[in-house]
Amino acid sequence: MFLTSDDLNHLITLRHTMHSQPEISGEEEMTARLVVETLTPLRPTKILTGLGGHGVAAVFAGTSPGPTLLIRSELDALPIEEKNDLPYRSTIAGKGHLCGHDGHATVLLALAQGLSRQPPARGRVVLLFQPAEETGAGAAAVIADPRFEEIRPDLAFSLHNFPGIPLGHAALMTGPVNCASRGLKIAFSGKTAHASQPETGISPMQAISQLMPALTALSHGAPPAPDFRLATVTHAKLGEPAFGIAPGDAEIWVTLRSLTDDGMASLCKQAEALARATAESHGLGLTMDYHDIFLHCENSPEATALIAAALDAQSIPHGPHGLPMRASEDFGRFRTFCPAAMVFLGAGETHPALHNPDYDFPDELIGIGARVFMTVVRGTLGSADGPAVLGIAKASPPFYRKTQTRRHQAIAPRRQ
Structure with a gap:
């Protein structure tokens, strides 16, 4: 376990702060600032800001060459009035975090906490906090940003919470998963x-x-x-x-x-x-x-296998529950240039649906999501504490070999 109870309590408080101050697509300035303020003490190798608008990327680099893993969350809320009695409900009229992007971003901040203590042994992990997912404009803007070449990944991952399936279970499959x-x-x-x-x-x-x-x-x-x-x-x-x-x-x-x-x-x-x-x-x-x-989201066999292995390692039940879903996701653009996969974590069978005015992200998923992604990272890149654990990293995959030296040298580690 790489997160303490104090870590999780702090992260939950952070998520509640984000939830109470929602910003819709293209307006995520305060949310991005909060992310950067949280990341800075964790001493990532590099932090990029203003990506494709208000996007933020934190890079955690290993000490030897290896593939670049990008793990993406979102920053934006929705133009919907929240109808909850939560002590941390939205304080901004007509806007609310009613899709769980506040929770997804907090999962990546939890992962950053873990990577600051157990950095990858090789390669790089890029934590991308993407703007403007709800309008479908954010991923394209991030990819079009010239600085994206500095963090261009060999594999890309993301998660989304999924009301309708048991809390803590997961939906995962290869092929199209979002329309x-x-x-x-x-x-x-x-x-x-x-x-x-x-x-x-x-x-x-x-x-x-x-x-x-x-x-x-x-x-x-x-x-x-x-x-x-x-x-x-x-x-x-x-x-x-x-x-x-x-x-x-x-x-x-x-x-x-x-x-x-x-x-x-x-x-x-x-x-x-x-x-x-x-x-x-x-x-x-x-x-x-x-x-x-x-664009439609399609889970590649390579990336899906890594997430499936991580779910198994964490004893998280998974299957193709409810997939592919009719809803769309901006993550689909990342699979156009590297293998990618999105996993869906159950928010509860009777949990309010996404975009409902009474929806709220389950805080229990923060630790679960972070553990899944940390297992993927350690399984492919190893860590300062030991080698890769999923048996994937012993030979460089074909999609990585051609570019490993150039990408690794683009951002050299400076961790002390």
């Missing part, structure tokens, strides 16, 4: 008219009335079916709130969802074709643009 999704905003433009003479204008009323059910009819199947599709109309607007004006414009917002990125490409093509045909048949102008773009 691709994106928001499509469809805007029709016609011509306003006096409400007494609607025939002198061009109203989009019939167009949006036809298009909304046509879009939802694109839905098909359920995960894990490869052809799963889901179109959910989330918002619609027609004209202005006035009785004297026949409308001249309208908007439909629809969230498109599919099991894979290839399925998303096909679904987008279908949705766009419907919008164009509807606009043309009603003589309307049309604009379309995409928002909140998430």
